[in-house]
Amino acid sequence: MNYVSLQGRATSMSWTAQDMGLVIRQTLRAFLRHRFLFVMTVLGVLVAGAAVMLTLKPRYTATATVVVSGRAQQDPLAPNGQQQNQAPPDDSLVQTEAAMIHSRNVAAAVLAQLPPPAAAQHVGIRDRLCHMGAGFLCRAQQPVDPAVQHARDEDAFLNNLTVIPEAHTQILDINVVDGDAARAAALADAVVTNYQRLALARQTADINRVAAWLDSRTAELRQRWMDAVEKANAFDTAHGLTNTSEGSTSSPLIERQIADTAANLSQAQGRLAAAQARADALRDAASRGDARAAVALSQEPLLVSTANALMQLQSTRQEEAATYGPQHPRLRALDQQIAVTRASLAAETQAALNSIREDQISARAEVDRLNENLDLLRQKAGGQSAPQAEYRTLDQEAQSARTVYETFLEHAKEVVDRAALLQPPISLVSHASAPDVPSFPNRKKIGMGLVAVALAAGAGIVLLRDYFTAGFTEIERLRAAVPLPLMAVIPKVRARTEQGVRRHVIDHPYSRATEAVRSLVMQLSMRVHDGGQPLCLAITSAGPEEGKSTLALWMATVARRGGRRCW
Numbered sequence: 001m002n003y004v005s006l007q008g009r010a011t012s013m014s015w016t017a018q019d020m021g022l023v024i025r026q027t028l029r030a031f032l033r034h035r036f037l038f039v040m041t042v043l044g045v046l047v048a049g050a051a052v053m054l055t056l057k058p059r060y061t062a063t064a065t066v067v068v069s070g071r072a073q074q075d076p077l078a079p080n081g082q083q084q085n086q087a088p089p090d091d092s093l094v095q096t097e098a099a100m101i102h103s104r105n106v107a108a109a110v111l112a113q114l115p116p117p118a119a120a121q122h123v124g125i126r127d128r129l130c131h132m133g134a135g136f137l138c139r140a141q142q143p144v145d146p147a148v149q150h151a152r153d154e155d156a157f158l159n160n161l162t163v164i165p166e167a168h169t170q171i172l173d174i175n176v177v178d179g180d181a182a183r184a185a186a187l188a189d190a191v192v193t194n195y196q197r198l199a200l201a202r203q204t205a206d207i208n209r210v211a212a213w214l215d216s217r218t219a220e221l222r223q224r225w226m227d228a229v230e231k232a233n234a235f236d237t238a239h240g241l242t243n244t245s246e247g248s249t250s251s252p253l254i255e256r257q258i259a260d261t262a263a264n265l266s267q268a269q270g271r272l273a274a275a276q277a278r279a280d281a282l283r284d285a286a287s288r289g290d291a292r293a294a295v296a297l298s299q300e301p302l303l304v305s306t307a308n309a310l311m312q313l314q315s316t317r318q319e320e321a322a323t324y325g326p327q328h329p330r331l332r333a334l335d336q337q338i339a340v341t342r343a344s345l346a347a348e349t350q351a352a353l354n355s356i357r358e359d360q361i362s363a364r365a366e367v368d369r370l371n372e373n374l375d376l377l378r379q380k381a382g383g384q385s386a387p388q389a390e391y392r393t394l395d396q397e398a399q400s401a402r403t404v405y406e407t408f409l410e411h412a413k414e415v416v417d418r419a420a421l422l423q424p425p426i427s428l429v430s431h432a433s434a435p436d437v438p439s440f441p442n443r444k445k446i447g448m449g450l451v452a453v454a455l456a457a458g459a460g461i462v463l464l465r466d467y468f469t470a471g472f473t474e475i476e477r478l479r480a481a482v483p484l485p486l487m488a489v490i491p492k493v494r495a496r497t498e499q500g501v502r503r504h505v506i507d508h509p510y511s512r513a514t515e516a517v518r519s520l521v522m523q524l525s526m527r528v529h530d531g532g533q534p535l536c537l538a539i540t541s542a543g544p545e546e547g548k549s550t551l552a553l554w555m556a557t558v559a560r561r562g563g564r565r566c567w
Contacts (some may be wrong), residue, residue: 022476030466037465038458045454053446058438061177062184064192065429068097068170094170097425098163101174101195107154107161109194114186116153161191172426181434188432196424207419214412221405228398235391258377265370272363279356306341306348313338488520490551505554517554518562524555525564534567 031038100106160177174191178184317334479486493513495501505514524535537555539548559566 026476027463031459031462034462034465038462041458041461042454045457046450049446049450049453053441053443053450056441057179059177059179059440060181060184060435061175061439062181062188062432062435064174064176064188064432066172066174066192066426067429068094068172069423069425069427091165094165094172098165098172100199101172101191101426102158102161102163104154104158105198106191106195107157108150109198110187110190111150111153111157113190113194114183116156117183157187171429174432176432177439181436181438185432185434192426192428196426199424199426200422203422204419207415207422211412211415211419214408214415218405218408218412221401221408225398225401225405228394228401232391232394232398235394258374261370261374261377265367265374268363268366268370272360272367275356275359275363279353279360306344309341313341487523488516490516490520501550502553505557513554514558517551518558521555521558521562521564525559534565 162175164173164175165171166173174188176184176188176191178187313334317331317338320328320330320334475486475489491512493501493504493511495504500507504511505517508514524537539552541548556566
């Protein structure tokens, strides 16, 4: 079983290989038979393609490269510190910028800067006849809406504009296709500059809207602050309060007045006590005759100088007494001077005491006055506790409104300053340069494609011609279609004249056609009956002018030359 199966499989594979070889041979013979048609078809396609390629207008592609900086998405209300610490732009932002560059606004701005050139007017025969006076041939001039024409120009420009993001980068390639290389480069650069201008205008408009909102809000907050201050002042005036805060009225808070009055009272009491102590000490020193204490306690210059003179005289007398003795006449003079100086010291001491007494009286009066003021302030504080609390609430509201107003005012200044530092969301990396070689048509690629199309067209024409040809062009097909023995195959004979075709077996006795006819006659002669009866042949074909008469003439000529009778 296995041997039979393997044998059958090998036979099937061998048959398939033979069949494929037969198909290849038939195809090659078909190409040989129709080689002229194949060559003409290929040449025709090449010539037509070359003519079409020559009529194609060259198109140039200029590329400008930009990088996305990611500043377009900044929040104008965010603080400056947060504006600095932003993550780099991601792929979605790059795609967004690419889509915004490829927009009608950018196209309109570019075309406004570089308008499209006027199209060349084609003048045909009809136009010439129209100018010659044949009015019926003139084309009707239809008005074109400028808006529609502008929209068409924008669509045409956008069709020639491509923005390609480079993978895993923030780089964008802006490609512009145009028939002029210099204009293509200018358009690519114009796309970048106009988008930067539009983006800056958009950002500036956003900043201006925010600034306008901040201005209106700041004005409202300032009015709210002023209203709160006026309300607090009116409440203060209506209730006669002295508990208003600094900045709203001229009067300080009553608590601060009480504290200041208490502090002044303490100072006045201290001055009074110091004056009393100095007066007591000075009296004691005067009663004891202590000049040194008078110098230390008094601030009067006469008293101090008198006390110093007394101490000097006393010192001199002690020295003189130790030197000359207690009964010396000079000591008497010194004693007289000491007595006069002591009298003067007593007078100056009394004057100093009078001055200290005046200070005591002034300090005591100030202490009494401060005590009275302190009592009055404490009475006012006790009587104004409820209005004071309400006023404090009003004052806190005014201070809160002022704080909010100052915050908004500072932020408005920051927004205005930030408008001067705006930058476009894209930065130009490299300008577009005018290309030297057109991007379309690519003659090398088109030529290779044209050759491939020509060969395919030639092969297709040959195969179609062979498929739709009447009759059999291959012996194998004839044998497969007709279940009759094939006796001879006579090749087609070409000659300049019909007489030449008829005389072919005579003029060319050893040609392939003559040998085939001779073989056919020989095989037919072998089929003659043994009785010697003549063989009658009928030569027919599927259509006219296929060589029936010529074949009969050739067979008769060959049979006669072979010594056989033929009618």
